[in-house]
Amino acid sequence: MKCLKPPPYQAHQLKTACSSCSVVELCLPIGLTGSEVERLDTLIAQRFKVKKGAALYRAGDPLRSLYAVRIGSFKTSVLSVDGREQVTGFQMPGEMLGLDAISTDLHACNAIALEDSEVCPIHFAHLEKLAGELPSLQHNLNKILSREIVRDHDMLMVLGNMNSDERLAAFLLNLSQRLSMRGFSPRNFVLKMRREEIGSYLGLRLETICRGIAHLRDQGLAEINGREVRIQNLDGLKQLVVGCHRPLQ
Known part of the structure; x- marks a missing residue:
């Protein structure tokens, strides 16, 4: 059986834990108890690196995970009808990527690393299930979604x-x-x-x-x-x- 070459962002995989992350106070676990953070930890099997210029995901890719930026930075963008890039945002450590796919299960934009970066993937279906069991986690997820809406309004x-x-x-x-x-x-x-x-x-x-x-x-x-x-x-x-x-x- 022929082995497929992994995409650039899967080249280096590392273990992680929310409780020991340097940006935990800016990310999804903010305000969670120790035991709740441990349960969230179980959804993040590993973090991985994304090389500068590589895509974390592209428009049209199916939603599998949300991604917490741990190190580095990203830009999100879409292509206009005439093929020009329209940048829609810049993300840094402690911020989430992938929220654009929640409504349709397909990503609406591209997420490209602006430098060598590292993200924590959180399987979305498992996150939804856990959020249903932990009101504090659901509250944090709602706050992140609301923040995205506010940013859109500010941009307008x-x-x-x-x-x-x-x-x-x-x-x-x-x-x-x-x-x-x-x-x-x-x-x-x-x-x-x-x-x-x-x-x-x-x-x-x-x-x-x-x-x-x-x-x-x-x-x-x-x-x-x-x-x-x-x-x-x-x-x-x-x-x-x-x-x-x-x-x-």
Whole structure:
């Protein structure tokens, strides 16, 4: 019998446990008791690595698992009718991937690793069953789904109400807040995505992104060299988006 070559993300498989994970306070187990976390642990047989540029899943793939990002980062995207990529989100440690497939049992987007990453797969059918037995787990799952809806609403508000500089400022504030929650500097960080991908996400052309970066620098708000970000005036960046809704969640 011919052996099939495993996909890139299955090349390295490692054991894991939610209770010992560094991002447990940002992920599905938040607020669960020790015994409840142990039961959730049983659904995660192993975590696996996803190489930079490899797909965790693609649009049209069947739903098998939800994926908690443990290390690294991802982008989600869809293809437009004319074949262009539309970036729909960026995910970092402690966040979930795969929620797009719950309604139809098929993934609606592609999930691509922006760097060498690692995820914890949680078999969805087993997760549903356990959530039915643990109200606290069901509550956490509902919160994650609600958060996705809020993000969609925020994105619509950004695209509808903000100019290009305000969109870029809101994007940087979003990254700053999310990184701060994970114990990293809110003022100095490295972008994992390309400027073209940021433009796709924010509905802006590459040249508009470049102009926006120059404007933020000229105003003394933020300096971006290559992929290195240094926020010089965090309060000033916040003021730029005041009155245009809160920064992206």
